[in-house]
Structures are given as structure tokens and as C-alpha cells.
Amino acid sequence: MVSWKQADKEMARYGREVLAKLLEHGHEAYWVGGCVRDELMGRPVHDMDITTSARPEEVESLFEKTVPTGIEHGTVTVLCHSYAYEVTTYRVEGAYEKHRRPLEVEFVSELKEDLRRRDFTINAMARAIDGSIMDPYDGQKDLGKGLIRCVGDARTRFQEDALRMVRCIRFASVFGFSIAYRTWRALLAERESIRFVAMERFRVELEKLMEGNKPSRGLGLLYRSKLPAHAKVPFEYEPDRRMIAHIDDIPPSEAVIRWALLLYACGLNAEESHDMLGNWTFPNRVRDQITSILDVGEAVAEMNAGMPYEQQWIKLVLRSGRDAALNWLRLSEFLKNGGTEPYPSEVLENGRAWTEEMEIYHLSELAIAGKDVLELSGRRGGPWVGGILNEMLIKVAARALPNDKKVLIDELKRVISTNE
The missing domain is CATH 1.10.246.80 (Serum Albumin; Chain A, Domain 1)
Known part of the structure; x- marks a missing residue:
């Protein structure tokens, strides 16, 4: 039996228990989707979805602890020890409502039919309990080529769920892949349907993109596609490419600084950014973290050269908070590299020391x-x-x-x- 290498060992072991019980009762069962893809890519596996020929009521009858997560669409969450596994019955989907969700699903008996409804070939693979891979749509070949390609007709896939267009770009960005020509052409042809997607769903995909190792690639694809301009809340600003080129230099752990750089590169001030992030459903805490960085920058730009900069800086730190001030200093490193207008060099050179030497902050x-x-x-x-x-x-x-x-x-x- 081939073991999982990228997944948490306990999660994989208990997941195997779930598969084994389904198999013991005469059903087919496989790991499916992202966990299979990430294992083949050598990426960490954080959750493990399962597909099965068993109907939802049969899944519920086999396991002691279940949650009917999306039972009308065939999904039951099985709780095994401290882990949760989404177990979904093989299905095909009927017409979609407003490019978002299927109006009806039909349960089927063949794995290949279930995999055919999925978005991209690299997500349409299943792994058996013995480690063998079911790959009817050449997902492994596309992984080898570094290619994002829709399963079947790309326009149909995007018409079914318009969010797949943003996911397409997010995968290309995070994995460093190319997008297949026909998939890209279909995305451009269907981009106006992104207006049917809730801003929260769009925002979650953008956050994942911005937390990747090279968000500049994804941002470039987004602006080429014009998807943000067609969103339910349109974002029509285009960033300064010189500044965006430096966004990859900011570690993923400092995502709020990446967002601040993006908004600054688009020419938005703190107030405009606060409104825009609210419209795009960012949580208040994150929105305030991002816009406070821009607010500090605006205050520094207006500092009076006739007064001691250290005194002005300390007052600014007390007003805006230590984290916002230090985050702006981090951002200023990349703004300077991007060729933007200079801030007082004394603040840029000494701001961190002045901040750390402060006796109190509140x-x-x-x-x-x-x-x-x-x-x-x-x-x-x-x-x-x-x-x-x-x-x-x-x-x-x-x-x-x-x-x-x-x-x-x-x-x-x-x-x-x-x-x-």
C-alpha cells in the first residue's frame, strides 16, 4: 500500500479508515481533488476529500458521527477521531443558477462521470486506497506540463460556475503554471458572468492568490482578463507595474503589506481603500490593518520640515499604533524601490529606531x-x-x-x- 507523504500522518490514517469502511460495505471510494493534486506536486496536504458510489443516506448509516453538510448535493461530512472528511456521492450536475450553483444533481455510479464535472484536469484525479491514480482526463500530464486546463469544454465549465475563472488564475499564480490557450480564450469570452459571483467568494480567491509566492503573476493575469472590472463591485484601477513587480519581495506572512502596496500602486488613498475593501467584504480587522498603513504614509508625506521629525513621528505612532507605523516602514522599502516620490529620509532611516525606543505606546x-x-x-x-x-x-x-x-x-x- 502506497503511503501519503505530504499529508499529516494521522489525517491520512483515519482517512484510510473511512475509505476502508466504505469499501468493506461494497461501495467504491477514493480520495479526490486537491489532496491528490497536492500529493503529486509535493505540496502539503491540509484536507482530504472523498468521493464514493455510496448514497448520502448509506454514508450516514455507516459512520457514528456525521454532519449533513450539503446532503442535497450528496455531501456528508464524516467525523473520524479529530478529523473531518467531506464524503460526496458520485454525481453529475444539471443546469446552474446564475453561474453559481447547480439547480439539481443526479447521482451516478461511475467515477469517470463524477470527475468529468470538475473544473480543471489537475483537480479531476482520484486516488485509490492502494495508491493507484484514476486520471481519465490527463491531469498528471498537465501537472507535468505546468498547465491549467478545463475538463471538457472550457466555456461550459465557466458558465456553470463563474468563480472558476478566478480559481483558474489563482492556480496559475500559486503554482507558477500557464493557462491552456482554449481555457484562456473561454475565460475572456465568459468574463462578464463574474458579476453573478458574490464578492465574498471572489475575495477569498484573491486572498489565496495574494498569499502565494508570486502574486504579481496572478495580478497581471487578473488585469489582463479584466475580471475585477466586471465584478459585482467593479474594481477598475490598474496598478503601477513598477511597484507591483516588488510585491513578490514581501513575504506571504506579511499579506497586509502586500495589499497596502497593491492599493497604493492603484492610486487609492486610505479612505478610498477603506471603502473599497468594505465593498469587497474584507473583515473589519483586516481592512483596518491595511488602511492604517496607508494612513501613516499619508501623514508622513504631510510632515512639516520645520519641526523635529522624531517628535512628529512619535505623535503619529501614538495616533495610528505601533504595528501600523512599523508596517508602513516595511512598505516604504518597496515603495522606494518602485521609484515613487520620496518621503523624509530622516523618517525612513530612523523611524524604526524611534519606534522601538519609545517608552510606551498607549x-x-x-x-x-x-x-x-x-x-x-x-x-x-x-x-x-x-x-x-x-x-x-x-x-x-x-x-x-x-x-x-x-x-x-x-x-x-x-x-x-x-x-x-
Whole structure:
């Protein structure tokens, strides 16, 4: 029996248990799709889908723990130990609703018929429990050629589910593959149907593309295809190619900086980017992380040359946050390489050191609080309290004062008496 090399050993072992039980009860069963493709490519296998001749109700009857994930389409999730396996009955699909989902499915008895409905040849392979590969549409040959090719007629595949056009580009980008001529021509012919795809589905594919090793390739294909311009929320901005050429130099782990570079290269400011990312269904946390980087850049560009840059930078870090400031400094390395307008060289050269040398970064870290201000002043609260605390915060952050309560109380007394 051929063992899995790229998959987690426990996941593969328990997956084999699922296959074995289906086989023991007279059904056909295979691993299918992405797990087979990634194993053949030597890529990590993170999940393992299974296809079977067993009907959904038969799958449910065989296993103790199941979830009817998509039972109307033949999918039952089998829970085995701590792993979940999507087990789907062989099927063919009828007409699709608005290029998104099949209106009906028909269960079939042959594996080849099930594989024929899949998007690309490299995803239309199945692996038996003994390790042998079922590959009726030459997926292995296309893997060897580094080729993304639709199963059967490409226009039909894209008409069935328009998201496949974005997946086509994402696979080409992440794997470094080419797109077959007829598949590319079909994509161009069907691109207007991408407007039927929910922005969330489109966005998820883009995130996977941007987390790959060479997103510049995928971005180039996207803009050549004009898919973003035809999306439900059109994105018609084209990036500066000189800057986009540097996006691959940013590690995948710093995806928010990649996104900030893309938006900056498209000429969007922080506010415009915030609106666009919202329309494209980015989670608020991620959207704020990206746009805060651009916001820092805009503030740096407006710094007053007549004032000490270190003081202006520290105030900016306190306003925007340490992470946003450091992320912008990382971004500026690639903006500079891209030939964009210069920022104050003193900030670019010393910003990181200034940030790391700051005593504190948040008002909550200050050794005194609003109640101390009120007790010493004997006045009623109001916006003036925050103003005084922020003055103290800046002085402590800039190391002009230690973050010591006694010292700060003495300074507070002096400030209050001066203002009376």
C-alpha cells in the first residue's frame, strides 16, 4: 500500500479508515481533488476529500458521527477521531443558477462521470486506497506540463460556475503554471458572468492568490482578463507595474503589506481603500490593518520640515499604533524601490529606531489616569482631561519624562498650576 507523504500522518490514517469502511460495505471510494493534486506536486496536504458510489443516506448509516453538510448535493461530512472528511456521492450536475450553483444533481455510479464535472484536469484525479491514480482526463500530464486546463469544454465549465475563472488564475499564480490557450480564450469570452459571483467568494480567491509566492503573476493575469472590472463591485484601477513587480519581495506572512502596496500602486488613498475593501467584504480587522498603513504614509508625506521629525513621528505612532507605523516602514522599502516620490529620509532611516525606543505606546500604559487629574485639579471632568493626559503620554513616549507615577504627579501639578 502506497503511503501519503505530504499529508499529516494521522489525517491520512483515519482517512484510510473511512475509505476502508466504505469499501468493506461494497461501495467504491477514493480520495479526490486537491489532496491528490497536492500529493503529486509535493505540496502539503491540509484536507482530504472523498468521493464514493455510496448514497448520502448509506454514508450516514455507516459512520457514528456525521454532519449533513450539503446532503442535497450528496455531501456528508464524516467525523473520524479529530478529523473531518467531506464524503460526496458520485454525481453529475444539471443546469446552474446564475453561474453559481447547480439547480439539481443526479447521482451516478461511475467515477469517470463524477470527475468529468470538475473544473480543471489537475483537480479531476482520484486516488485509490492502494495508491493507484484514476486520471481519465490527463491531469498528471498537465501537472507535468505546468498547465491549467478545463475538463471538457472550457466555456461550459465557466458558465456553470463563474468563480472558476478566478480559481483558474489563482492556480496559475500559486503554482507558477500557464493557462491552456482554449481555457484562456473561454475565460475572456465568459468574463462578464463574474458579476453573478458574490464578492465574498471572489475575495477569498484573491486572498489565496495574494498569499502565494508570486502574486504579481496572478495580478497581471487578473488585469489582463479584466475580471475585477466586471465584478459585482467593479474594481477598475490598474496598478503601477513598477511597484507591483516588488510585491513578490514581501513575504506571504506579511499579506497586509502586500495589499497596502497593491492599493497604493492603484492610486487609492486610505479612505478610498477603506471603502473599497468594505465593498469587497474584507473583515473589519483586516481592512483596518491595511488602511492604517496607508494612513501613516499619508501623514508622513504631510510632515512639516520645520519641526523635529522624531517628535512628529512619535505623535503619529501614538495616533495610528505601533504595528501600523512599523508596517508602513516595511512598505516604504518597496515603495522606494518602485521609484515613487520620496518621503523624509530622516523618517525612513530612523523611524524604526524611534519606534522601538519609545517608552510606551498607549494611554492605558501611562502611570496616571483621569482620576488623578481630577483629584489634583478639583475641577469637573471634560475634554481638557484627555488633552492633559495626551500631553503626558507624548512626553513619556518620547522619554522626556519617566513613566513614574510620583514624577508624573509632580508634572501634573505644574501643568495645572500653569493653566490656572
